[in-house]
Amino acid sequence: MNLRLKFTSFVLVLLLIVIFFVSYTIYYTQKKFLTEQIQFNTDTSFKLLLNSCKEALKINKEAQIVEAMVSIYEPAIVYAYFVSENNDVFVSKNNAASVFISRANASSVYKSEKYESLTGENIYEYSSPIMSNDQYIGTFIVGFSQDYIDSRINEGISVIIKKIKRIAIISILLSILGANFVLALFIKPIRLLGKAAKKISEGDMSAKVDVKDSGEIGQLAKAFNGMITKIKETDNFKDEFISSVSHELRTPLSAIDGYCNLLIRAIGKNYSHEQQLKGLNIIKEATARLTKFINSVLDLSKMKTGIIDLKMVPVHIEEVIKETVNLFESLATAQDKHLVYKVQNNLLTVNGNIEKIKKVITNILENAFKFTRVGDTVTVNTMLSPSYGNEYIEVWIADTGIGISKEDVERVFEKFYQVKEGKYKKPKGTGLGLSIAYEIVKLHHGNIWAESEIGKGTVFKFVLPVLKL
Ligand SMILES: Nc1ncnc2c1ncn2[C@@H]1O[C@H](COP(=O)(O)OP(=O)(O)OP(=O)(O)O)[C@@H](O)[C@H]1O
Ligand SMILES: [Mg+2]
Structure with a gap:
């Protein structure tokens, strides 16, 4: 897997995790908010209806009760009726639904409860007693469709989900583009470094990395160039070392070899003492030169590595x-x-x-x-x-x-x-x-x-x- 793919996958995974958590939080809070909002609307609708009902009862016009209740349009309301103390029922909306009338019991306390109707519909029902001159005169009951309320909530949620999806797709696309753009910035100098390193491994010491970045990549390039300079120096040093060492070893060794051969050939021949002594002295000098050189190299390496113990x-x-x-x-x-x-x-x-x-x-x-x-x-x-x-x-x-x-x-x-x-x-x-x-x-x-x-x-x-x- 190359760097580009690794980096993009990493960014994507990170982004998906962030999108998941952000979306979940938005979804959860929005759902809560919508539910509370709709609940509040339902409570308000019931209070408005209750007030209308009370007003109609004050002027003692039952027909107006029905009218007042019908006038308030609320698609969530399944039924609304007033049950008098004599159990007379004034129905508004859903007259035909006798199934609901069966619940028409006068109640002296304020109630709100959920139930499943005989037709299988989920209903959220409010009922409130109505008093006149401290006298109980009947109960006002309204049933809201819980299914309708839920569908309103779901509608709101689906709008939010659509928005979240759109934002997620746009952010994924932008992050892929962004990751590739950032990577292009990184990969270019890394490729240059790779090329320079390859050149050096092939023996081309003129390689250099030209990166204008002042951040970490620039510092890496700088360190890399410094390393090339050091390698060059070491390479030159190695050449000098080899030429110096070979010169210092070869010259006295060839003198020793030459004069030894001469002296061997001289055995039995008429070579003078002076000639033989000269040869032996040259061999001695060459040996001393070799010894000095070897001692110098050894001394130096001992001192450099710190293994020498100087008696101070x-x-x-x-x-x-x-x-x-x-x-x-x-x-x-x-x-x-x-x-x-x-x-x-x-x-x-x-x-x-x-x-x-x-x-x-x-x-x-x-x-x-x-x-x-x-x-x-x-x-x-x-x-x-x-x-x-x-x-x-x-x-x-x-x-x-x-x-x-x-x-x-x-x-x-x-x-x-x-x-x-x-x-x-x-x-x-x-x-x-x-x-x-x-x-x-x-x-x-x-x-x-x-x-x-x-x-x-x-x-x-x-x-x-x-x-x-
Ligand atoms: N007094 C000086 N005047 C001019 N050049 C000098 C002097 N001392 C040293 N150098 C230069 O510095 C170099 C290194 O000196 P160094 O003593 O390390 O090596 P060397 O004399 O060439 O060999 P070695 O001392 O190992 O026999 C010499 O080769 C010479 O070029
Ligand atoms: Mg010297």
């Missing part, structure tokens, strides 16, 4: 920085670059893991040397954080290197993200150094970011909370 101890950050920076001095000299370290001897301690904090500084310094030119300067500086306040220690590692563009500066912390040199050339490395630094700083409840200008240099800054003793 009070760390004097100045000392850790000093020790790490010292390791880069020989590299700076070898590359003809300057390394400046500004010591602030009064800094406090942080709660952290020494090896991991060293890793953050190492990864940033490695980049600083990788992306600077001969003669450039790398400066390491520590201070109480100007942006986060005295509760944080801030470390700056600034270089005067190639710099990073505005679009890339926030993305360098993403896994495997590397800024291409020129249009296609990837820099050396895996693109994991800064993501590892980012995860470590986050595990220490700190923050890390970069500020950069193309051609002028980059400053990497990170803050760590000061340990309160």
Whole structure:
């Protein structure tokens, strides 16, 4: 069953339930109202007839009694008569119906009662005593046809039923039209979503849903478009990951394979010690590169999933920085670059893991040397954080290197993200150094970011909370 049919059936069932209850209520109240109205009319007719009868009796003209009673036309009246105290009966209407006269008993109390006549007719009969100078002079009796009264009520009811039927048919038609119109509004964007989802499943990542609605459907479309963007990013990331991983695995593996073959062939031949040592060193370097890469990936995934348990101890950050920076001095000299370290001897301690904090500084310094030119300067500086306040220690590692563009500066912390040199050339490395630094700083409840200008240099800054003793 499609959505249109389901929705229309649902609306119809709802409408039928509402129509049923509303119709029943209208029918019931109208029937009650009509019955009361007709009852009131019958009572009034009897009172009018009774008054006419009394007037005629006052002037003592029996003929007028009959006349007065006949003059009041009421189709519901089956018979009307006056029974005097001497049991004389003056009949008006239905003279011939002697069956009714048989009920002509003088009664001294006011009565109204229903009965079935000998001819099978249902009669509603009123009888009232008439007094003159406190003397009972006779009884006035009128019989109304209950069947006639009922037929009047039924006539009124059938008019109401006809109206209810007409309204129900019009509302059903309108609701079917309305349900279809509303559905058309819903179905259009849902179809667009379905088409876009199909395109994506077929591998077309350019799919987008264009819905101008600002309500739930619009929000769904927005979320869907957001999801497509995320899928695209993940897809790109997957490509980058595969190319990065395969490059990082293939390059050292082929070096190992090549040099192993060479060394195997060299057995028994006259290869010099230097040549063999060179081959073994290359194999060693390639193995170290592979190990570093695999460790980086594992470290990162452990930190990302939170399964790493960092042993935190009070760390004097100045000392850790000093020790790490010292390791880069020989590299700076070898590359003809300057390394400046500004010591602030009064800094406090942080709660952290020494090896991991060293890793953050190492990864940033490695980049600083990788992306600077001969003669450039790398400066390491520590201070109480100007942006986060005295509760944080801030470390700056600034270089005067190639710099990073505005679009890339926030993305360098993403896994495997590397800024291409020129249009296609990837820099050396895996693109994991800064993501590892980012995860470590986050595990220490700190923050890390970069500020950069193309051609002028980059400053990497990170803050760590000061340990309160
Ligand atoms: N100081 C810097 N100057 C200019 N660009 C930088 C600097 N530091 C990082 N980058 C850019 O950020 C990218 C990501 O750095 P990251 O350290 O994560 O990876 P990598 O250095 O390329 O590889 P890895 O560190 O894993 O060996 C670098 O490839 C580079 O494009
Ligand atoms: Mg790096």
